[in-house]
Amino acid sequence: MSDTHSVGIVAPQTAHFSEPLALKCGAVLPEYDLVYETYGTLNAEKSNAVLICHALSGTHHVAGKYREDDKYPGWWDNMIGPGKPLDTNRFFVIGVNNLGGCAGSTGPKTINPATGKPWGSGFPIVTVEDWVTSQARLADSLGIKQFAAIVGGSLGGMQALQWTLSYPDRVKNALVIAAAPNLTAQNMAFNEVARQAIITDPEFHDGDYYEHGVVPRRGLRIARMLGHITYLSDDAMGAKFGRKLKHGEVKYSFDVEFEMESYLRYQGDKFAGEFDANTYLRMTRALDYFDPAADFGGDLSAALKRAKADFLVVSFTSDWRFSPARSREIVKALLDNELAVTYAELEAAHGHDAFLMPDKHYHDVVRAYLENL
Amino acid sequence: MSDTHSVGIVAPQTAHFSEPLALKCGAVLPEYDLVYETYGTLNAEKSNAVLICHALSGTHHVAGKYREDDKYPGWWDNMIGPGKPLDTNRFFVIGVNNLGGCAGSTGPKTINPATGKPWGSGFPIVTVEDWVTSQARLADSLGIKQFAAIVGGSLGGMQALQWTLSYPDRVKNALVIAAAPNLTAQNMAFNEVARQAIITDPEFHDGDYYEHGVVPRRGLRIARMLGHITYLSDDAMGAKFGRKLKHGEVKYSFDVEFEMESYLRYQGDKFAGEFDANTYLRMTRALDYFDPAADFGGDLSAALKRAKADFLVVSFTSDWRFSPARSREIVKALLDNELAVTYAELEAAHGHDAFLMPDKHYHDVVRAYLENL
Numbered sequence: 001m002s003d004t005h006s007v008g009i010v011a012p013q014t015a016h017f018s019e020p021l022a023l024k025c026g027a028v029l030p031e032y033d034l035v036y037e038t039y040g041t042l043n044a045e046k047s048n049a050v051l052i053c054h055a056l057s058g059t060h061h062v063a064g065k066y067r068e069d070d071k072y073p074g075w076w077d078n079m080i081g082p083g084k085p086l087d088t089n090r091f092f093v094i095g096v097n098n099l100g101g102c103a104g105s106t107g108p109k110t111i112n113p114a115t116g117k118p119w120g121s122g123f124p125i126v127t128v129e130d131w132v133t134s135q136a137r138l139a140d141s142l143g144i145k146q147f148a149a150i151v152g153g154s155l156g157g158m159q160a161l162q163w164t165l166s167y168p169d170r171v172k173n174a175l176v177i178a179a180a181p182n183l184t185a186q187n188m189a190f191n192e193v194a195r196q197a198i199i200t201d202p203e204f205h206d207g208d209y210y211e212h213g214v215v216p217r218r219g220l221r222i223a224r225m226l227g228h229i230t231y232l233s234d235d236a237m238g239a240k241f242g243r244k245l246k247h248g249e250v251k252y253s254f255d256v257e258f259e260m261e262s263y264l265r266y267q268g269d270k271f272a273g274e275f276d277a278n279t280y281l282r283m284t285r286a287l288d289y290f291d292p293a294a295d296f297g298g299d300l301s302a303a304l305k306r307a308k309a310d311f312l313v314v315s316f317t318s319d320w321r322f323s324p325a326r327s328r329e330i331v332k333a334l335l336d337n338e339l340a341v342t343y344a345e346l347e348a349a350h351g352h353d354a355f356l357m358p359d360k361h362y363h364d365v366v367r368a369y370l371e372n373l
Numbered sequence: 374m375s376d377t378h379s380v381g382i383v384a385p386q387t388a389h390f391s392e393p394l395a396l397k398c399g400a401v402l403p404e405y406d407l408v409y410e411t412y413g414t415l416n417a418e419k420s421n422a423v424l425i426c427h428a429l430s431g432t433h434h435v436a437g438k439y440r441e442d443d444k445y446p447g448w449w450d451n452m453i454g455p456g457k458p459l460d461t462n463r464f465f466v467i468g469v470n471n472l473g474g475c476a477g478s479t480g481p482k483t484i485n486p487a488t489g490k491p492w493g494s495g496f497p498i499v500t501v502e503d504w505v506t507s508q509a510r511l512a513d514s515l516g517i518k519q520f521a522a523i524v525g526g527s528l529g530g531m532q533a534l535q536w537t538l539s540y541p542d543r544v545k546n547a548l549v550i551a552a553a554p555n556l557t558a559q560n561m562a563f564n565e566v567a568r569q570a571i572i573t574d575p576e577f578h579d580g581d582y583y584e585h586g587v588v589p590r591r592g593l594r595i596a597r598m599l600g601h602i603t604y605l606s607d608d609a610m611g612a613k614f615g616r617k618l619k620h621g622e623v624k625y626s627f628d629v630e631f632e633m634e635s636y637l638r639y640q641g642d643k644f645a646g647e648f649d650a651n652t653y654l655r656m657t658r659a660l661d662y663f664d665p666a667a668d669f670g671g672d673l674s675a676a677l678k679r680a681k682a683d684f685l686v687v688s689f690t691s692d693w694r695f696s697p698a699r700s701r702e703i704v705k706a707l708l709d710n711e712l713a714v715t716y717a718e719l720e721a722a723h724g725h726d727a728f729l730m731p732d733k734h735y736h737d738v739v740r741a742y743l744e745n746l
Contacts, residue, residue: 024625025625026625125626185610185611185613185615186605186606186607186610188616188631188634189601189634190602192598192637192638193598193637195627196641199627200594201591202575202591218574222569222573225565226599229559229562229563229566232559234558234559238557238559241558243556243664252398252399252497254568258561260565261561264562265565265569268569285625285627289625291616294616
């Protein structure tokens with residue numbers, strides 16, 4: 001991809017909200033910041049805005065670079081830019097860091113003005129619904145009454161779906177990618193093991209590790225290693241690593257023997273040095289709690305009755321975390337409500353991670369859908 | 374099952390071996406104990422012996438109880454006893470705790486006579502091949518030249534398979550249940566996360582925690598919780614727990630919210646209080662290293678050329694850890710060598726754990742195979 005297809009150098013902005021936000025858990029955030037980025041130009045009618053909702057470890061830095069020599073661009077740079085599937089020559093794209101995050105928006109590591117100390121354990125548990133509410137306030141602040149599209153993969157897809165329920169009139173199109181209408185018991189079990197690894201790390205200090213000058217690195221590292229297993233398919237891991245030995249021969253030790261172990265440790269170490277453990281706990285809980293059908297006796301079709309948007313639902317064949325069957329549940333419920341749904345079940349080798357990959361077929365599907373708006 | 378089908382009250386025995394054992398890793402165990410149990414009676418020809426090989430956390434205590442008021446019998450009591458599929462009226466059944474274990478056989482928590490301290494980190498890494506060699510010595514000590522059958526599920530099935538390669542003339546039948554010819558990258562990845570949880574537990578002390586009067590409970594607990602996810606299928610977890618809430622309503626906390634979390638924590642806590650972390654590390658490494666085809670350029674058919682036994686291979690449809698496809702690889706390689714193979718791919722809801730469950734169809738298959746010997 002040549003530079004002409006990049007949004008180029010970008011900069012984050014911060015919006016401060018002083019109106020208290022009542023959260024689903026019962027707590028009230030007296031005030032908060034949301035950090036966000038925008039790419040492209042909002043048209044005079046303010047009708048070309050697209051909101052990108054991030055997944056578990058994502059941020060507002062969706063496309064472009066902060067400096068020319070940044071090693072990596074934003075996390076969905078392959079999808080977003082001039083001439084890319086989500087074309088910034090046409091759309092005004094917004095990336096926002098979710099509440100409870102650790103990339104600039106108010107979260108557990110933010111100083112709580114009431115105490116002068118980091119929120120830590122006191123930061124409330126936030127839900128997908130809360131994120132959508134806070135994102136709507138950001139839209140208000142930018143004068144955007146209705147989004148041309150709201151787009152997300154994985155947990156981001158859940159937010160896109162929730163938008164169509166919380167604010168049916170404010171979403172023309174929802175792109176729900178590699179998502180699910182709720183977590184299965186197995187999905188939740190992986191989250192629970194990850195959280196327990198963090199919470200039982202002696203350096204977690206009940207969530208108030210900031211004041212102890214430590215972070216629960218060990219637990220966060222385990223959580224991330226585990227996460228990576230669920231992001232890749234068995235086949236993808238087989239193709240990428242198989243049983244390849246790191247040193248060409250077996251050493252009979254607990255050090256790295258197989259290439260795959262090296263990969264997992266690297267990913268775990270990297271993440272543990274960057275991400276906030278309290279945020280990780282809250283992101284996984286938001287996943288656990290998301291279940292729009294719960295208030296409708298488990299009837300997803302009834303739950304989605306409020307939606308008015310048109311939908312593109314995308315799933316990937318090798319995604320065993322949020323399998324195509326889960327996307328089909330969403331599609332069926334939307335069709336039960338006679339909504340316009342395009343569904344693409346894409347052959348892909350990368351498992352859940354496929355939603356981040358620059359696969360041509362996938363990108364063509366997104367491009368075609370958006371070109372037809 | 375009435376008491377008349379139980380082997381009744383049993384007692385473990387210990388065999389001491391003073392002949393040094395050269396291990397695959399290069400280390401030599403100067404002497405060692407194997408603890409074992411037997412059920413039924415060895416016939417005069419010593420031709421009715423059946424060896425049970427245990428899986429990751431199994432022991433020699435396969436059937437019966439030690440005391441009438443034991444809460445649970447041995448781990449495969451539903452399979453083994455008078456009139457049960459593996460009928461102790463007919464067979465002399467041996468259960469043995471593997472080397473490196475923590476239930477009585479020489480392992481990391483055993484006192485190393487050379488130092489007067491527990492072996493700890495100094496206990497060598499043992500392999501499936503080493504276990505088979507040590508089990509053969511136990512057979513020698515009992516005067517058993519050939520087993521009527523060697524039986525195992527999961528890692529135990531790998532041992533049964535290895536027996537047919539290490540000692541082709543000493544195994545008439547191998548029952549290889551819910552096993553695989555080696556681990557996939559994903560299988561090994563789960564092992565690696567489990568091991569890293571243990572090794573990075575501050576109370577691991579590089580494996581010499583015994584002398585510190587602590588055990589790496591936190592790490593072992595995480596390892597076991599993770600293990601349980603892989604033992605159950607997504608469907609089985611869904612059927613057993615689904616999204617059922619522990620308290621009937623959402624509490625918005627990181628305490629137990631869902632029934633499934635309660636189950637995982639219970640299993641993790643229980644195991645962490647009983648099992649030895651150093652053993653866990655070694656059992657998972659034995660799984661990682663098992664790969665009979667490795668010395669044959671990955672050609673499993675070539676690797677199994679030495680085998681002479683008849684085989685019963687059993688897999689379970691919902692087992693995603695060692696899927697039916699992995700068992701079929703074994704079956705194909707055996708058939709390539711024109712060996713007698715019975716293969717049963719059983720419908721089962723319990724995932725990998727199905728091999729321990731008293732499913733009638735499964736038991737009938739094992740019973741019928743053994744009756745036809």
